[in-house]
Amino acid sequence: MALAHKVGQTAPRHSMTEAEYLTAEQLADERHEYVDGQVFLMAGTSKRHNRIAGNFYRMFMSSNNKACEAFMSDVKVRARKHKSFYYPDVVVGCTDDDDSDDYYLEKPCLIVEVLSPSTLRKDYLEKTVAYQALPSLQAYLIVAQEQMQVDLLLRTETGWVLQQFDQPEQEIPLPCVDMQMSVASVYEGVTFKAAAPPDGENADDADSPVV
Numbered sequence: 008m009a010l011a012h013k014v015g016q017t018a019p020r021h022s023m024t025e026a027e028y029l030t031a032e033q034l035a036d037e038r039h040e041y042v043d044g045q046v047f048l049m050a051g052t053s054k055r056h057n058r059i060a061g062n063f064y065r066m067f068m069s070s071n072n073k074a075c076e077a078f079m080s081d082v083k084v085r086a087r088k089h090k091s092f093y094y095p096d097v098v099v100g101c102t103d104d105d106d107s108d109d110y111y112l113e114k115p116c117l118i119v120e121v122l123s124p125s126t127l128r129k130d131y132l133e134k135t136v137a138y139q140a141l142p143s144l145q146a147y148l149i150v151a152q153e154q155m156q157v158d159l160l161l162r163t164e165t166g167w168v169l170q171q172f173d174q175p176e177q178e179i180p181l182p183c184v185d186m187q188m189s190v191a192s193v194y195e196g197v198t199f200k201a202a203a204p205p206d207g208e209n210a211d212d213a214d215s216p217v218v
Contacts (some may be wrong), residue, residue, distance in 0.1 A: 028092065033110065038081070041092040042133075049094060055152050056121050058196050060096040063119050063148075066192065067099055070184040075101040075116065083111035084118065086137035093134060096121045101183045102143065114143035116183035121150045135160065139167055145182040154199060155190055 022044035023031075031046075032039060038049045060079060067077035077099045083092045097119040098112060105114040118138055120130045130149055138147050139160070147160040157179055159170040172179050175191035 025090070025092070029108075029110070038094055040094060043090040050123065050125050052121075052123060053152070055197055056096075056123060059121050059150055059152055059193060060119065062193055062195050063097045063150075063188070066181075066186065066188050067097065067184055070186055072101075072184050074103075075099050075184050078112075084115050084138070084141075085111045085113045086141060087113065088140045089137040091137050093137070095119060099183055105143075113141075115141065116143055117146045117148070117181065118144065119148045119150060121152055123152070146180075148179070150193065152197070155194055157190060157193060 023041070023046055024044075025041065028039075028041045028046055032041075039046045040049060041047075064077055064079045067075070077097060079097055080094055082098060083094055084098055085092050092111060095115075095118045098115045099117040100112045100114065101116040102114050105112050107113070120126070120134065122130055135147065135149075138144055139162075145162050149158040149160070151157070155173050155175065157172040159172065159179060161168050161170060161180070161182070170179075172190050175189065175194075177190045178187040179190065179193070180187055
């Protein structure tokens with residue numbers, strides 16, 4: 008039985024239960040996300056995408072906060088209220104009572120998603136709603152890979168607030184692990200394509216910013 012359809016295709020008539028999905032996913036050669044009975048095949052990611060996610064993961068792993076643990080891409084987050092299972096690029100858990108399953112977290116504290124053309128709408132809309140419904144979540148970072156831009160959705164006493172970072176020297180607060188990470192560190196090793204120079208400007212003057 009085919010486990011999933013590609014994003015953009017008509018959804019299959021058969022609706023999977025969560026238990027069926029979790030069992031099939033352990034045997035699958037590719038990763039799939041689950042949304043209210045439907046299963047979606049995940050696209051591959053670029054080297055740039057992986058460098059950015061890896062920079063976050065290494066920063067989290069360098070934390071002295073032994074109560075928290077970071078995972079990359081292969082550990083799911085269960086959004087129970089929205090009947091969904093997602094694979095964040097990086098997820099941090101900081102509680103010792105979230106070990107009921109080896110393959111997903113239900114009480115993440117911080118989530119990072121690196122944008123791709125095929126996931127931009129889903130990361131900003133669908134996943135934002137699902138993740139914000141997780142009582143344990145303190146921060147959701149949405150990270151562009153074509154330019155320097157990090158959007159931080161931060162839980163406060165009065166609700167969620169959006170903070171945006173797009174300058175190399177800016178420091179991004181990372182709750183849960185009690186750290187800050189510069190925008191430059193987020194994009195370490197990443198080279199951006201140079202923008203086309205204005206008319207009359209020498210192309211050699213339009214250097215590609217490199218971090």
